[in-house]
Amino acid sequence: MPFYDLRCPVCNKEFNIYASMADKAEKRISCSECGSHDLETVFKSAPAYIKSRKNSDCPSRHICGEGCRHAG
Numbered sequence: 001m002p003f004y005d006l007r008c009p010v011c012n013k014e015f016n017i018y019a020s021m022a023d024k025a026e027k028r029i030s031c032s033e034c035g036s037h038d039l040e041t042v043f044k045s046a047p048a049y050i051k052s053r054k055n056s057d058c059p060s061r062h063i064c065g066e067g068c069r070h071a072g
């Protein structure tokens with residue numbers, strides 16, 4: 001199962017979750033903050049999100065690109 005990076009438009013909480021495609025498609029994933037099921041997918045190219053991470057210095061980051069998950 002893949003990880004999804006999701007944002008809740010109700011409370012603006014961003015989180016990632018390990019869920020099946022069916023869970024996401026059928027909106028069985030709920031916001032950890034307010035419980036809303038109406039979640040948006042966050043695309044990791046968003047610079048603000050990357051910069052907010054403490055450990056963004058993956059040694060392979062030039063290969064991984066902006067979506068690098070090795071750090072943090």
Ligand SMILES: [Zn+2]
Pocket residue numbers: 008009010011012013031032033034035036
């Ligand atoms: Zn929420």
